[in-house]
C-alpha cells in the first residue's frame with residue numbers, strides 16, 4: 001500500500017493506530033536515552049512519536065506517504081510550539097532523502113510490509129542510517145492473546161535484518177502497541193533494537 005489508500009486512513013481523523021499520543025514503548029525508549037543525534041521517524045503518521053522526540057530537543061524528520069497525516073503532524077507541531085520537520089517520502093526508497101541519521105524509529109510500519117518488501121525496506125533503511133546508528137522497530141507480535149493485524153514472528157525480523165543486510169539485531173523484547181481497538185494495555189508487540197553494521 002502506498003499513497004492514497006494510506007492517506008484515506010486519516011481523512012475522518014480515526015486511523016486505527018492513532019490513539020492520541022506517543023506509543024508508551026517509544027516513551028520508554030526515550031526515557032532510557034535511546035534516541036541520540038539526528039532522528040528519522042519512518043512512517044510517522046500524524047506525528048505523535050516524532051513530536052515526542054522533537055520535544056527532547058533532538059533534530060527529527062518524520063516521513064510518510066500520507067499527505068493528510070503529515071498535515072496533521074505539522075498542525076500539531078505548530079499548536080504545541082515544537083520544532084520538527086515532516087516530509088513526504090517512501091520508506092522503501094529512503095536513499096532519495098540523500099541523508100543519514102543516527103537513530104531511526106519505525107513505529108507500526110514494518111508489520112505493514114510483506115516479506116519481499118521487508119527486504120527492500122531493510123536495505124532502504126540502511127542507506128539512511130549512519131554506521132553504528134540504531135534502529136528501533138515497534139511492531140505487532142505473534143505471542144499472546146488478542147494479537148493485532150499482521151502479527152510478526154521473531155523469525156520474520158531475523159530474516160529481514162539478516163547477516164549481510166547491513167544490520168545486526170541487538171535485542172528483540174516483548175512490548176505492547178496501543179491502538180484504538182485494544183484497551184489501554186494495547187496488543188502484543190516486539191520492540192526490536194537493530195544496529196547499523198558494515199554489510
Ligand SMILES: C[S@@+](CC[C@H](N)C(=O)[O-])C[C@H]1O[C@@H](n2cnc3c(N)ncnc32)[C@H](O)[C@@H]1O
Nearest residue numbers: 006017043044045064065066090091092107108
Ligand atoms: C500503522 S501507521 C503508524 C503511524 C505512526 N508511526 C504511529 O506510530 O502512530 C503506518 C504509517 O506508515 C505509513 N506508510 C505506509 N507505507 C509507507 C511507505 N512506503 N513509506 C512511508 N510511510 C508509509 C502510513 O501512511 C501510516 O501513516
